[in-house]
Amino acid sequence: MEEGSSVLVLRPGAGVAFGAAISDWWSEINESAQWQDAVFYLLSASYALVSALALIQLIRIQRRVPEFGWTTQKVFHLMNFIVNAVRAIVFGFHTEVFLFQTKVFTLVLLDLPGLLFFSTYTLLVLFWAEIYYQANVTASVQTDKLRTAYLSVNGVIYAIQVGIWLYLWIDDNYIIELVGKIFIAVVSFLAVLGFVFYGGRLFNLLRRFPIESKGRRKKLREVGWVTGICFTCFLVRCLVRLISAFDPDLTLEVMDHPILDLFYYMLTEVIPMALVLFILRKLPPKRVSGQYHPIR
Numbered sequence: 001m002e003e004g005s006s007v008l009v010l011r012p013g014a015g016v017a018f019g020a021a022i023s024d025w026w027s028e029i030n031e032s033a034q035w036q037d038a039v040f041y042l043l044s045a046s047y048a049l050v051s052a053l054a055l056i057q058l059i060r061i062q063r064r065v066p067e068f069g070w071t072t073q074k075v076f077h078l079m080n081f082i083v084n085a086v087r088a089i090v091f092g093f094h095t096e097v098f099l100f101q102t103k104v105f106t107l108v109l110l111d112l113p114g115l116l117f118f119s120t121y122t123l124l125v126l127f128w129a130e131i132y133y134q135a136n137v138t139a140s141v142q143t144d145k146l147r148t149a150y151l152s153v154n155g156v157i158y159a160i161q162v163g164i165w166l167y168l169w170i171d172d173n174y175i176i177e178l179v180g181k182i183f184i185a186v187v188s189f190l191a192v193l194g195f196v197f198y199g200g201r202l203f204n205l206l207r208r209f210p211i212e213s214k215g216r217r218k219k220l221r222e223v224g225w226v227t228g229i230c231f232t233c234f235l236v237r238c239l240v241r242l243i244s245a246f247d248p249d250l251t252l253e254v255m256d257h258p259i260l261d262l263f264y265y266m267l268t269e270v271i272p273m274a275l276v277l278f279i280l281r282k283l284p285p286k287r288v289s290g291q292y293h294p295i296r
Contacts, residue, residue, distance in 0.1 A: 030256045039258035040094035046270045047091065051084030053277055064283045072127045073284065079120035080273060086113045087269070098255035104168040107177075110253055111184060114237075115161060117269060118187055119154050121230055121276075125194040126150045128202045128223070135205060157187055181245035188238035192231055199227030225279055233272040240264055 029035045058077040065071075090097055090109050100106045130143045164180040167173070206220045244250040252261055 029259055036094075036255055036258045039262045040091045040255075043262065043265055043270070044088045044091040044094075046266070047084045047088035050270060050273050050277070051081050051088055053274070054078075054080035054084060057277065057281065060283060064286060068284075071284075072123065073280075076120065076123050076127075076280075077277075079116065079123065080277065083113050083116045083120055083269075084273065086116070087265075094255060098253075102169065103172060103253075104165055106253055107168065107180070108165055111161070111180075114184065115158060115187070118157070118191055121234075122150065122154070122191055122194055124226065124230070124276075125191075125198050129198045132198060132202045132205055153190075178245055181241060185238045185241040185245065188234045188241065191234040192238060195227050195231045195234065199223060199231070203227065222279055226276055229272050229275050229279075233268045237268045240268070 054077050058074060058081060061071075061074055061077065068074075090113065097106055097109050126146060129146050133143060133146070160183065161180070164176060164183065167176050168180070203220065203223050206216060206223060209216045240250075240252075244252055250260060251257065252264055
């Protein structure tokens with residue numbers, strides 16, 4: 001080797017020592033009551049903020065079109081408010097929630113908002129499906145059947161989940177708890193399929209509209225972004241819940257995994273919900289007065 005050149009030499013045990021240091025740091029954070037409180041109070045505050053944004057938008061929509069009753073847009077924002085408010089309360093009282101002697105109570109308080117999150121965002125899938133079939137003259141699907149399908153799917157999911165909770169209340173069985181975790185992952189995967197199928201269909205339908213169509217580009221961008229965000233967050237939810245079902249070190253139902261909980265809930269709920277609420281922030285047009293006008 002030429003004089004003056006330098007070579008970086010790593011000691012054989014350097015990588016092992018670094019890994020051990022990271023592991024010790026991770027364990028120290030997980031076992032720290034201060035870190036646990038800080039993370040869960042941060043999550044509580046984040047959910048409270050998103051909940052407030054959803055409520056403010058719901059009030060704005062109601063003031064804009066009070067005569068329309070409970071539209072899909074209003075129900076969507078109301079459900080966002082409820083999901084985030086429940087999460088904020090649960091994480092605000094995280095010490096009590098995670099330390100229930102009957103573990104199923106902890107599972108109910110953590111998983112029920114997740115199911116409500118599923119119902120809230122598959123409501124977007126229902127809305128897009130209705131738009132697609134109304135705009136597609138070759139389709140013969142009635143929108144009433146779509147609503148019936150949405151309610152039926154959600155009803156079956158909640159019935160199965162309640163059955164799992166009741167069984168765990170009677171008999172705290174590891175196998176049933178594992179089945180419950182896998183079931184949550186399957187529910188998330190159903191949402192992934194819904195956004196791919198109907199989000200993709202509506203996106204392609206909008207692309208076929210004439211370029212000069214009013215609002216085409218904005219609606220195309222809106223559908224594309226929301227589909228991408230929801231597809232990603234539900235896919236991550238599915239994978240994480242599936243992996244955590246078989247790996248105790250990655251479980252989310254305990255208080256001593258604060259950093260894992262922080263990343264999971266921020267990346268799969270808080271940030272996606274905030275982004276979707278921002279993208280869908282446009283208010284509906286005011287209703288035109290129904291007065292008579294002379295024909296000219």
